[in-house]
Amino acid sequence: MTRPSFVDGFGFSEGYEMKSKTIRRWSAVHTWTSLICTVFLLLLTLTGLPLIFHHEIDHLLGDAPDVKEMPADTPHLNLQQLVEAAERHRPGEVLQYFGFEDDEPNAVLTIMAATAGTEPNSSHTFMLDARTGEALETPSANGGFMLTMLRLHVDMFAGLPGKLLLAFMGVLFVVAIVSGTVLYLPFMRRLKFATVRQNKSTRLRWLDLHNLIGVVTLTWALVVGVTGVISACADLIIAAWRNDSLSAMVAPYRDAPPLTQRAPASRLLDIARDVAPGMQPDFIAFPGTRFSSEHHYAVFMKGSTHLTSHLLTPVLIDASTLQVTAVAERPWYMDAMGMSQPLHFGDYGGMPMQILWATLDVLTIIVLGSGVYLWVVRRKAARPVLEKAESVA
């Protein structure tokens, strides 16, 4: 079946089953969603590239904390001793979080700030040697090149509005991917997979490359796009969790007087392990942070397998009596956020995965760049061709 020829400068001119009007609509969707998000996507892909290798870059720059070699059986200080070591290191500040990392079992990630409720960007992050209580600074977590990359990537130094703007750009990116995939059919109908027409025009060569690289990186771009949108909404997800689960669990404490004397943190991990058997501690939120309440320590426990290590179960412990108030249910959206992060970072498969992520990131930059190029060239060519097509019709 042949239809009247349809030429809009895209490089296909034969009739085919998809109606030309439908194609025009999809191509308008593809053009405009891509154009709007491209500048932001370029920022995200360019800043994402060093972030994939942040561990390696920290080591190269000498920013990684140097945890001393000591005999393997050197005993650890208890948590209260670590709390005191942290407070000695930064007098006048309070502890917000202790984090536990699998690849550094002898150090504890420590986050402190002027008040427990201080927003994350104003906090100070360092590590404590779990055996000596010695503070080890982590400069890249508090400033410098890598933090600049991270902030540009996460919120463009614009806080929640910046995150939500990037989330919206991520949604446009996903729409651009879907519409691009729909358009792939009419473009490739008469071409074999991976055809790149070399000897016609530069534009056709880049069109073919754009389509080929786009379709090959399709799944990765969708996964990283969608998980990026979910991560960008993290603040909202955490706020929803506070409203839904946390506020119900701490309801009995609503009228309780402010905490004056806090029970020592020494046994927090044992208490949490008792009620969450088989799980490992991921981090502790001290009273007053957005992951705890004014009257509770919250120990976030993670599963022991690859999959469940991304799913966190909070154990709320009364900060004056050390009684367990609740082992919180995990709402589905907290699980979605937990699963999104590794899929977005590509940090779950070691160096091969990082190289794969970087390669796909660079390929995405090429798709974005060639997309803009194709739009510019088409704009120059479209008007006379369209007029000609219309006069023929």
Place this chain on the structure above:
Amino acid sequence: MKPRQSNFWKVFAIPTVIAVLSAAGLFAALLGDGVWDSLS
């Protein structure tokens, strides 16, 4: 209808295989403790 279907698969057969393989790879690496660990 028939030519349309064959057309669709002619164009999308290889991209579908690539998409399925990448999805399987991404999630297998996320879920599995075994093979990937020995590689990395």
